[in-house]
Amino acid sequence: MAEVREYGVRGSLYVEASSAVDFTLRGSTSFQNPRNYGIYAEPAAINRAGLSDRQIAANETTRRHARTYSVALTSNFDLSDSLGITSVTSWDMGSLNFTEDTDGQGIQLLEIPYVDRASQIAQDIRLTSDFSGPFNFILGAYYNREKVYNQSTFKIVQDVASGGDVDGDGDVDDADCAATTAGEACNFRNSFNQTKKSIAIYSDASFEITDSIKLKGGLRFTRDTGTQSNFIAEQVGPSGAVLGITIPTPASPLEYKISNLSGKIGVDFQAGRDNLIYLTYRGASGHRPLMRRRFSIHQS
Numbered sequence: 001m002a003e004v005r006e007y008g009v010r011g012s013l014y015v016e017a018s019s020a021v022d023f024t025l026r027g028s029t030s031f032q033n034p035r036n037y038g039i040y041a042e043p044a045a046i047n048r049a050g051l052s053d054r055q056i057a058a059n060e061t062t063r064r065h066a067r068t069y070s071v072a073l074t075s076n077f078d079l080s081d082s083l084g085i086t087s088v089t090s091w092d093m094g095s096l097n098f099t100e101d102t103d104g105q106g107i108q109l110l111e112i113p114y115v116d117r118a119s120q121i122a123q124d125i126r127l128t129s130d131f132s133g134p135f136n137f138i139l140g141a142y143y144n145r146e147k148v149y150n151q152s153t154f155k156i157v158q159d160v161a162s163g164g165d166v167d168g169d170g171d172v173d174d175a176d177c178a179a180t181t182a183g184e185a186c187n188f189r190n191s192f193n194q195t196k197k198s199i200a201i202y203s204d205a206s207f208e209i210t211d212s213i214k215l216k217g218g219l220r221f222t223r224d225t226g227t228q229s230n231f232i233a234e235q236v237g238p239s240g241a242v243l244g245i246t247i248p249t250p251a252s253p254l255e256y257k258i259s260n261l262s263g264k265i266g267v268d269f270q271a272g273r274d275n276l277i278y279l280t281y282r283g284a285s286g287h288r289p290l291m292r293r294r295f296s297i298h299q300s
């Protein structure tokens with residue numbers, strides 16, 4: 001039970017600055033804001049009394065908002081007939097906001113608002129050869145940064161009908177949340193920021209021994225770091241007042257760092273016009289499981 005209401009636009013621009021330099025710029029955006037999906041509450045005898053199979057009840061009927069933006073620039077520079085530089089720069093951003101009527105009923109037993117934002121920038125630059133001789137290579141570097149903000153709130157038993165009047169004075173307010181025993185009349189809200197960065201240097205080379213036998217190899221070094229900051233987990237009253245902390249905020253941001261060196265070496269056999277047989281060995285070291293190996297023989 002969901003509605004569709006959305007649009008998307010994209011465009012691209014190609015510029016050939018000279019016979020040796022060209023640029024392609026791509027951009028897109030999209031937006032969705034349909035009425036949010038409904039929850040089909042079961043068991044029906046308790047939660048859907050009086051409703052037909054095609055009906056649902058909900059007190060929270062707001063729209064869902066999802067928006068994306070994306071821009072990418074690909075640049076090619078020919079240094080000579082046999083050497084070229086390619087650069088790919090990209091930026092993406094998206095946000096998602098909606099409130100789910102989680103109980104699938106007209107009362108305020110459980111509803112969950114979600115708030116999310118994410119953005120990413122990435123840069124890849126590589127030098128590629130196109131030699132007429134047996135040797136060719138790619139040498140590149142890559143950077144990526146991703147930022148995420150996430151917030152969700154469990155809104156529990158927020159009206160008298162669902163049992164939120166803990167102190168029995170006829171309404172649901174902060175006093176009920178303060179006196180709660182099982183979370184009634186309270187909002188439990190969690191939020192955090194997260195940043196991940198990745199830097200890599202990579203290479204790939206090939207050498208044709210004969211027309212049908214080619215040696216290939218590559219190395220990649222990757223450094224990943226991640227930070228989670230501004231972690232907040234709190235108990236909030238119906239008025240929006242913060243009444244308590246459910247999980248303490250760490251004294252300093254949580255972090256991780258991983259470095260990884262991986263490589264591969266292999267050989268291709270061109271067996272006739274339609275058959276390629278190849279053998280590849282891959283290895284990796286770093287903080288991840290020490291070695292990974294794969295031998296494969298494929299025929300197509």
Ligand SMILES: [Ca+2]
Nearest residue numbers: 059103105107
């Ligand atoms: Ca509801």
Ligand SMILES: [Ca+2]
Nearest residue numbers: 165169171176
């Ligand atoms: Ca009350």
